[in-house]
Amino acid sequence: MKKIMVCIKRVVDYNVRVRVKPDETGVMLEGVKMSVNPFDEIALEEALRIKERGTNAEVVAVSIGVADTQQQLRTALAMGADRAILVQTEQPVEPLTAAQTLLAVAKKESPDLILLGKQAIDDDANQTAQMLAALWDRPQATYVSKLAIDGAKATATREVDAGLETIEIDLPAVISVDLRLNEPRYVKLPDIMKAKKKPLDVIGLDSLGVAASTWLKPVKTAAPPQRQKGILVKDVAELVDVLKKKGLL
Amino acid sequence: MAKILIIGEHDGKTLNPSTHKCVTCATGIPGAEITVLLLGADTAAVAAQAAAIQGVNEVVRVDRPENAHPLAATFAPQVAAVASGYTHLFGPSTSFGKDLTPRVAALLGVPQVSDLMAVEGAHRFRRPIYAGNAILTVEADPARLLVATVRVASFAAAPTGGSAAIVSRTLNVALPTHTRYVGAHTGSTDRPDLQTAKRVVSGGRALASADNFKILFALADKIGAAVGASRAAVDAGYAPNELQVGQTGKIIAPEVYLAFGISGAIQHLTGIKDARTIVAVNKDPEAPIFEVADVGLVADLFQVVPEMTRLLGG
Incomplete structure (x- = not known):
């Protein structure tokens, strides 16, 4: 294991209550706190643990997005990534474009492993890892909650609807991580200082020969229908009574 | 066409x-x-x-x-x-x-x-x-x-x-050998499937242990319901991952969803907003789950669940 590439997406922070713009052209992003996609943080943590287990693999954090995405890559460097690459574009990036871009980076970097979150908490698309694995013509293990590397092979336990599934894959491979794989470390102040000196390359999307295509046209973004506020009951007997009257029990 | x-x-x-x-x-x-x-x-x-x-x-x-x-x-x-x-x-x-x-x-x-x-x-x-x-x-x-x-x-x-x-059909497609199935660990159960069940009984972190989850299973069996759990309960090891309901777990649409000791994080609510009726039981009257619940009861689930199971018996 010489090199691990971790893909990072800049998203609205997990704790922000997202609101739709009144003109329905999108969600309000002005002044909103932006963070590393929480699933990608888990992916980075796993890469760092593989490195620290003695492989001493180089960990490269890669992101695609606006210039300010450097903030999230600095966070990744502070967590422990060795260097970072920002593929800069002002255009919105759909999963297929992201996968094509990450493929171009992977071809240059030749990592043994690519780790990323199973989905981003903004578009909830859950596509990029699978698309990247297909374009790279390499194995994929999605929704991974346990990972063991053994030479040129990996054994991955996946969280699936029926429970857990284990697969064995040859490396290089793409792994999309699930919540319970690990708990990401906290960044300490000295690490933030150190991160400022680590290399962060910025390249243009077009320099990779990828066009930021808009494959899917957004028509409008609306607020979801609100549920009516319900009633409070005083005790269990009344609760059972209400549910029986509704024909639910 | x-x-x-x-x-x-x-x-x-x-x-x-x-x-x-x-x-x-x-x-x-x-x-x-x-x-x-x-x-x-x-x-x-x-x-x-x-x-x-x-x-x-x-x-x-x-x-x-x-x-x-x-x-x-x-x-x-x-x-x-x-x-x-x-x-x-x-x-x-x-x-x-x-x-x-x-x-x-x-x-x-x-x-x-x-x-x-x-x-x-x-x-x-x-x-x-x-x-x-x-x-x-x-x-x-x-x-x-x-x-x-x-x-x-x-x-x-x-x-x-x-x-x-x-x-x-027979396809002339070369298949990769780089990915191999090893095995599966599935929680085999006689209960209804969480994703298609008409009734779901679900528990959160307030259950406080895997052992305590048994009271939910008893209630679920009494009313023919599937059992679900919040992410917090699954993370804590009180329930297996396949029971998780929410943004990153299962999105479900039962006729009735009974949430016990679930506070109602946005990520959980997104998994249940298609439920016809949401019932919430929580000690905390400020729990966000009450904002979406059709029927709410501010009470201790450890009293409510056994009593409900008893009232529905026989």
Whole structure:
């Protein structure tokens, strides 16, 4: 294991209550706190643990997005990534474009492993890892909650609807991580200082020969229908009574 | 006219209801002609079940030993080979479909629309974003194959009673050997399936232990319900991962959802907002779950659950 590439997406922070713009052209992003996609943080943590287990693999954090995405890559460097690459574009990036871009980076970097979150908490698309694995013509293990590397092979336990599934894959491979794989470390102040000196390359999307295509046209973004506020009951007997009257029990 | 290919989900014996729901979604597209594709080691039994779904015109079977387990790397090139000539390719938004369809889309060089929740036209759909805090209407290029996953909680299962033709196909597709199935650990249970159950009893971190979860199982068994859990309860090890309900777990739409000791994080609520009736029992009157609950009771679940089980007995 010489090199691990971790893909990072800049998203609205997990704790922000997202609101739709009144003109329905999108969600309000002005002044909103932006963070590393929480699933990608888990992916980075796993890469760092593989490195620290003695492989001493180089960990490269890669992101695609606006210039300010450097903030999230600095966070990744502070967590422990060795260097970072920002593929800069002002255009919105759909999963297929992201996968094509990450493929171009992977071809240059030749990592043994690519780790990323199973989905981003903004578009909830859950596509990029699978698309990247297909374009790279390499194995994929999605929704991974346990990972063991053994030479040129990996054994991955996946969280699936029926429970857990284990697969064995040859490396290089793409792994999309699930919540319970690990708990990401906290960044300490000295690490933030150190991160400022680590290399962060910025390249243009077009320099990779990828066009930021808009494959899917957004028509409008609306607020979801609100549920009516319900009633409070005083005790269990009344609760059972209400549910029986509704024909639910 | 729309020629729609649906990737059927099954375990070799039973067709997953997610397939019936994909059919309902597909029938919403004007002029839909629907084919269900089944890959497996032996799909004879599940092909008969798929052929009986109303609205299905044709069932295509691709049987080969390598298809014994649904590995995306093995299935994707076969699905891609069958997909040419279709206008739409649908898979269920289950762990099976979410793993597989993006790999197929990328092989075909087309984008994917995830989690269709409503059909507005042959190439115009609604889907949830930001954990369901916004609903995006999106339009895809009609000149390309449209690949999508169907949010199963948004559609009822198509009824049976049909009799589609069943065709077996042999595909000349080289399959990778870089991905191998090792095994599965599934919580086998006699209880209803969480994703299709009419009633769901669910618990949160307040349950405080895996042992305490047993009181929920007792209530669930009394009323014929499936059991669910919040992410906090699963993270703490009180319940297995397959019970998790929410943005990153299962999205469900039961007739009644009974939430015990669940505070109601946004990520959890997105998994239950299609439930017809939400019942919340929580000690904390300020818990956000009460904002969406149809019926609420501010009380200690450790008193409420056994008493409910007793009142519903006999």
